[in-house]
Every structure is written in structure tokens, then in C-alpha cells.
Amino acid sequence: MTILKHLDQNSPAVQYLIQKDKHLAKVIQMVGPINYQLQTDAYAFLVSQIIEQMLSKKVAKVLTARLTNECTGKICPTTIQYLSDEQLLSIGISHSKVHYIQNLTEAILTNKINFSDYLQMSDTQVIDSLTTVKGIGIWSAKMFLIFSLNRPDILPFEDVAFLQSYSWVYKTHNFKKTAVEKKCYKWHPYASIASRYMYQAKNLGLTKNTFHLYKK
Numbered sequence: 001m002t003i004l005k006h007l008d009q010n011s012p013a014v015q016y017l018i019q020k021d022k023h024l025a026k027v028i029q030m031v032g033p034i035n036y037q038l039q040t041d042a043y044a045f046l047v048s049q050i051i052e053q054m055l056s057k058k059v060a061k062v063l064t065a066r067l068t069n070e071c072t073g074k075i076c077p078t079t080i081q082y083l084s085d086e087q088l089l090s091i092g093i094s095h096s097k098v099h100y101i102q103n104l105t106e107a108i109l110t111n112k113i114n115f116s117d118y119l120q121m122s123d124t125q126v127i128d129s130l131t132t133v134k135g136i137g138i139w140s141a142k143m144f145l146i147f148s149l150n151r152p153d154i155l156p157f158e159d160v161a162f163l164q165s166y167s168w169v170y171k172t173h174n175f176k177k178t179a180v181e182k183k184c185y186k187w188h189p190y191a192s193i194a195s196r197y198m199y200q201a202k203n204l205g206l207t208k209n210t211f212h213l214y215k216k
Contacts, residue, residue: 002037002040003037003038003040003150004035004036004037004038005035005036005037005038005150006033006034006035006036007033007034007035007036007193007196007197008032008033008034009028009029011193013152013190013193014028014193016190017187017190017193017194020186020187021186021187021194022213023169023170023211023213024169024187024194024197026169026211026213027165027169027197027198027201027206028197030201030206031197031200031201031204031206034196034197034200036196038147038148038150039147039148040148041075042115042118042144042148043075043076043077043104043108043115044074044075044076045144045147045148046104046130046136046140046144047064047067047075047080047101047104048060048064048075049136049140049143049144050097050100050101050104050135050136050140051063051064051067051093051097051101052064053097053139053140062092063091063092063093066091066092067088067091067093070083070087070088070091071083077105077108077109078109080101080102080105081105081106081109085098088101096135097135099134099135100133100134100135100136101135103133103134103135104133104135104136107132107133112132112133113129113130113133117129118149119149123145123151123153123154126141126144126145126149127141127142127145130144138158139156139158139159142154142156142158142159143156143159145192146192146195146196150192151192152189152190152191152192152193153188153189153190153191153192154191154192154195155180155181155184155187155191155192155195156195157175157177157180157181157184161199161202162195162198162199163175163180164202164207165198165199165201165202165207166180166183166184166198168201168206168207168211169198169201169211170183171211
């Protein structure tokens with residue numbers, strides 16, 4: 001199932017953020033409308049996040065495509081469970097990530113994790129549940145909350161791409177959790193929405209040029 005979403009300056013959440021943070025308001029103006037698709041295949045998305053750990057998106061995309069091909073077009077637990085370590089390693093996935101993917105697969109097949117339960121759970125409960133699986137950390141759990149569940153108030157201060165845009169906008173290299181949370185507190189309760197604009201600014205190449213708050 002494909003779920004498409006749209007954000008622009010008429011969206012209530014975006015209007016709220018514009019009023020709360022003049023720096024973010026400038027980013028929103030520069031980025032323009034955002035159309036995005038939710039990652040509704042939770043298992044496949046988390047597998048891709050495991051693969052992406054400590055890798056560039058470009059390399060991770062290649063490896064995920066190879067795994068998709070190995071799974072005859074769809075990454076799913078019932079297919080992954082029959083792939084040997086050698087098959088997964090031959091794709092280019094590291095030993096540790098092979099085990100992480102197997103851990104997630106087992107958690108799904110044994111019903112330790114049931115994605116439908118997450119729809120009624122709080123953000124913290126989802127993170128606590130996912131991180132019981134070795135290989136899924138807080139970063140992966142937050143990516144899941146933002147890009148799969150579309151939770152509105154997640155601040156991904158662990159994410160390098162987010163921090164690159166954050167540094168560009170606020171002209172700081174202080175990435176301590178407390179510092180980022182303090183600076184972005186005004187985004188509450190729409191931190192995920194603000195983060196999407198940060199990601200899109202980087203995707204569009206805007207962060208390659210100096211950020212000017214008042215320059216047109």
C-alpha cells in the first residue's frame with residue numbers, strides 16, 4: 001500500500017513551525033512544498049536501515065537492491081529466513097549486519113515484534129520494543145517512527161544527515177544531545193516535520209552554500 005503525504009506553507013504544522021523558528025521558516029521557504037511516501041513495509045524498511053548503518057545512502061541502496069533481487073523482488077521474513085549466511089555475505093552485507101537481519105527476522109517470525117501493535121503504542125514504547133532486537137538501535141527506531149509510522153514529534157539528533165543541515169542553519173558544531181534538544185525545543189510537537197525540511201534541504205543541495213537568514 002502506498003501512502004502519499006504533502007507539506008507546504010498552508011499545512012497547520014508548517015505554519016506553527018514558521019511562527020516558532022525564524023531560521024526554520026527560512027529553510028521552509030527555500031525548500032518549498034514536500035511530497036513524500038510513507039515506508040509502509042515495516043520489515044523491509046528496517047532491514048534497509050540495518051544495511052545503511054555506517055554506510056552512505058548510495059552504497060546502502062545498491063546492497064538493498066541486491067538483497068531485493070535475492071529475495072525475488074520483495075524483502076520479507078519468510079524469504080530471508082531461507083537465505084544462508086553465505087548468500088547474504090555474497091551480496092556485500094557484513095557479518096554483523098547479517099546477524100542483525102537474522103535477529104529481526106526471528107523476532108518477526110516468533111511474534112516477539114508485531115508491527116500492528118505499534119500503531120497504538122507511544123513513541124517511547126516503540127523505541128523500547130524495537131531496540132530489544134540486537135542490531136536495531138535508537139537511530140534505526142527513530143527513522144522507523146518518522147518515515148514509516150509518520151510520528152510528528154521525533155528529533156533525530158543521532159542522524160548525521162540531520163546534523164549536517166542543523167549545523168548549516170544554526171552555524172554550530174555543538175552536536176551534544178542537550179544542545180540540539182535546547183535549540184530545537186521550539187519545534188515541539190512537530191519535530192519530525194521540521195526534520196523533514198532539514199533532510200530535504202540537504203537532498204536539494206542547499207547546504208552546499210552558506211545559510212543567510214535575511215538574504216533573498
